[in-house]
Amino acid sequence: MSVGDRTVTLGIWDTAGSERYEAMSRIYYRGAKAAIVCYDLTDSSSFERAKFWVKELRNLEEGCQIYLCGTKSDLLEEDRRRRRVDFHDVQDYADNIKAQLFETSSKTGQSVDELFQKVAEDYVSVAAFQVMTEDKGVDLGQKANPYFYSCCHH
Numbered sequence: 001m002s003v004g005d006r007t008v009t010l011g012i013w014d015t016a017g018s019e020r021y022e023a024m025s026r027i028y029y030r031g032a033k034a035a036i037v038c039y040d041l042t043d044s045s046s047f048e049r050a051k052f053w054v055k056e057l058r059n060l061e062e063g064c065q066i067y068l069c070g071t072k073s074d075l076l077e078e079d080r081r082r083r084r085v086d087f088h089d090v091q092d093y094a095d096n097i098k099a100q101l102f103e104t105s106s107k108t109g110q111s112v113d114e115l116f117q118k119v120a121e122d123y124v125s126v127a128a129f130q131v132m133t134e135d136k137g138v139d140l141g142q143k144a145n146p147y148f149y150s151c152c153h154h
């Protein structure tokens, strides 16, 4: 993917969503820099399961940026009454856990590119921040300079 003048290659693992495969999924997400936790917008129980994975990731992978992804948005375009997971409730939850929220459709492609673009952009920002702090020893107690700010806020 292109981020500015850089090319970022994402390695993507699609893990099983069921808690039954919890131990196996952990093998996949160990060391991951980003996790897209999906739930079905037409199924409230799937959002409850998504929260389980968020907890897992937050407990075990501190450095992993979480993206919440409501799927099958095309079904809502057809009939809004099919929505079972409220956008604002999830947005509040996302704000709480410092995650970003996307509503996508694999069928129409809605917001899929945007989601992966954001993952790549955030990765580049965080990597730039790490290089800067490691190489130049930024004092986090100092007032942020513009470069520092642009690296950390999106």
Ligand SMILES: Nc1nc2c(ncn2[C@@H]2O[C@H](COP(=O)(O)OP(=O)(O)OP(=O)(O)O)[C@@H](O)[C@H]2O)c(=O)[nH]1
Binding pocket: 015, 016, 017, 018, 071, 072, 073, 074, 075, 104, 105, 106, 107, 108
């Ligand atoms: N309308 C619609 N159906 C979808 C969409 N994405 C997936 N589906 C359907 O939902 C069902 C499950 O899709 P999967 O992609 O297998 O779901 P999954 O979460 O990967 O399932 P696991 O691998 O078991 O965790 C299939 O019947 C898909 O056709 C979508 O964006 N829109």
